[in-house]
Amino acid sequence: MSFADDYPELSALRVASLVRDGRVRPGEVVAAAFARIEREEPRTRAFTELWPRRAAEAAAEVERRLRAGQAPPLAGVPIGVKATEGLTAFQTVRLVAAGCVPVGATATPGPGTPWRTWGSTPHGPTLNPHDPGRSPGGSSAGSAAAVARGMVPLATGSDGAGSVRVPAAWCSVIGLKPTNGRLPARDRAGLNTPGPLTRCAADAAAVLDVLTGTGASGGATPPARPWRALWSPTLGLADTDPAVAATARAALDRLARAGAVDVREAEVRLPDPAPCWTALRGGDPEAAEPLRRALTRAVDDLFARHDLLATPTTPNPPHGHQGPGEILSVALTWAFNITGHPALSLPAGTTPAGDPVGLHLVARPGREAHLLGAAAFAGRRA
DSSP states (O other): OOHHHHGGGOOHHHHHHHHHTTSSOHHHHHHHHHHHHHHHGGGTOOEEEEOHHHHHHHHHHHHHHHHTTOOOTTTTOEEEEETTTOTTSHHHHHHHHTTOEEEEEEOBOOSSOSOOOSOEETTEEOOOSSOTTBOOOSSSHHHHHHHHTTSOSEEEEEESSSTTHHHHHHHTSEEEEOOTTSSOOSSTTSOOEEEEEESSHHHHHHHHHHHHTSOTTGGGOOOSSOEEEEEOSSTTTOOOOHHHHHHHHHHHHHHHHTTSEEEEEOOOOOOOSHHHHHHHHTTOHHHHHHHHHHHHHHHHHHHTTOSEEEEESOSSOOOBTTOOTTOOTTTTTTHHHHHOOOEEEEEEEEOTTOOEEEEEEEESTTOHHHHHHHHHHHHHHO
């Protein structure tokens, strides 16, 4: 098989390794990426714009750096760039400096609806890779779909209420929201933090290390001892679909049988995040602050006795392109944009009806390594 045939299944780290070893040239990787995009884009609509000339220039720059004896950690890796971030965003600049090659802008929601769990392109809405009649989630819709379809091994996202984690769940990829404040926020309220979408935990860990300039990820190393994981299908807030809850719980149980977690159960009832989130986004920090303190205190109390908090990523399966109706798809994610705790969605499987589900893991501030280690274990053993 040729490299182009293998490309859709390769991780970002594998691509970078092949490029650094001289087994594949950056230009060949870019050609493979665009060939895959040409094949998959009509049935996915993940991109709003493609950048073949810019990608060729970036690949040539990677080639020049390699000839100069440099070894960028993500040399030659094609990436999708969330359209609302663009090429000048902190996340994109750091990834390009690490050797990544931006190939295009990925879809985000268009105007006209209050719900943001969809993507818009000049050719119509972004389609869920599992079912074209369903939404891929959002707002990092195109990024998740492009990664799921093998067009790029990683893509950028940003998460202000669940905008990385929700599409990760519905497209069956990994989506990481780092601890708020670890990376520059995308909004004035400090809710919206950059984060990657990938197909494997090691790639997400590599991106986190590039973005932070540290070894904060722990290299996505599986845990040496089972982490204490508190399971809550609702957080006392959501009307979670029973099939979604059962699928996420089954994924958590697989991690337990593999020795990654020790599952605990207790009643969890968090304060409603809605008024605090709305006040923060509305520019009223004085009204939001007592609500934020109460919510953060409630979440911190859970971590006094547990290493991880586990929920379904969303309370509902992917909705149709007409929207979610009265369902709040971010009901289980947006509390942690307020408290700042890091969180990750990993593929949990599908319901009996075939709907993709994410397992949502939350950790103490600064403990992204716990999340990535569990995700690595899931990828290895699930």
